[in-house]
Amino acid sequence: MLVLDLIGVAVFAASGASAAVAKRLDLFGVVFIGMVTALGGGVVRDVVIGAVPPLAFTDWEYVTTAAVTSLAMFWLHPQVDRLRRTMLVLDAAGLGLFSVVGALKGVDHGVPMVGAILVGMITGIGGGVLRDVLTKEIPVVLHREIYASASLLGAAVIVASTHFGLAKQVPMTIAIVLVFGLRLLSLYRRWSAPTPRVGSTSG
Incomplete structure (x- = not known):
């Protein structure tokens, strides 16, 4: 689980650093945005559930992985940008x-x-x-793509399985694959959540 967790940290760090590079931030900005992207969700989670100090602040592997990946993106982003599809697949796996x-x-x-x-x-x-x-964008999860809903569904599956006393391993695998598959399918089919219809006004 630690190895898988660190892979997820690396993928999200690369995502954040790539966004920072696109905004033409300096080295510190790229590393900072990459680390926030990789560790932010876990830090918020730990604070909410009272698991303090957060794991990201006490386990050096998480911070190191996020920082090294962000640094690599700063120098290697032209080559990584060509692997956009691979990054989307890894991001979907990390989400799950x-x-x-x-x-x-x-x-x-x-x-x-x-x-x-x-x-x-x-x-x-x-x-x-x-x-x-931080990069002055409307969060993607709020205005397009099936992302948050896929995450919510996977979380619901694993929580329901624990409520009914099922062993964790199989439901975990099913939930991760479900989020992963739904995310990739939505990208392939260009699915997005419904948005309100805004009519034009005359005069």
């Missing part, structure tokens, strides 16, 4: 992993079912929301 692990951590800390599902979603999407806010 973080959503499920976050929900389980909520359950382990005694958070009720609905709260644990929201904790899972916050873990999955929190870093991306912070990234978009």
Whole structure:
């Protein structure tokens, strides 16, 4: 789980650093945005459930992975930009992993079912929301694409399975694959959440 968790951290750090590079931030800005994207959701989760200090502040592997990945993106972003599809696949995998692990951590800390599902979603999407806010963008999860809803669904599946006393391993795998598959399918089919119809006014 630690290895998978660190892979997710690296993927989200690359996502954040790439967004910072696109905004033409300096070295510190790129590393900072990358680290916030990778660790932000987990920090918010730990604060919400009372697991303080947050894991990102006590386990050096998380901070180091996020920082090194962000530095690599600063220097290698032209080459990485060519791997956009690969990054989207890894991002979808990271979303599934973080959503499920976050929900389980909520359950382990005694958070009720609905709260644990929201904790899972916050873990999955929190870093991306912070990234978009810091780079002056409307968070992607609020205005297009199937992202937050996929995270919410995966978190709900794993929380429901623990409520019914099922072993964690199989439901975890199912929930992660569900988030991963739904995210990729929505990208392939260009699905997005409904938006309000705004009529034009005359005169």
